[in-house]
Amino acid sequence: MSIKIRLDEVMAKRKMSLNELSSRVGITLSNLSILKNQKSKAIRLSTLNAICKALDCQPGDIIVYED
Secondary structure (H helix, E strand, O other): EEEEEOOOHHHHHHHHHHHHHHHHHHOOOOHHHHHHOOOOOOOOOEEEEEEEEHHHOOHHHHHEOOO
16 A cells, blocks of 8 residues: 555646656756655645646646555
């Protein structure tokens, strides 16, 4: 059981690169990469809010719980 970050899937659907998301959200490429590659232990709500705004999605589109 774990929480999965589906940032890469949502970005692919929106045809947005990590570079473009980084510039829109104001988060470094390295921090977004850590998040995208399941290496992050936490995410700030303000970061999640900015990502959702940039990708025009809901938090549940990015963060999912899997058995």
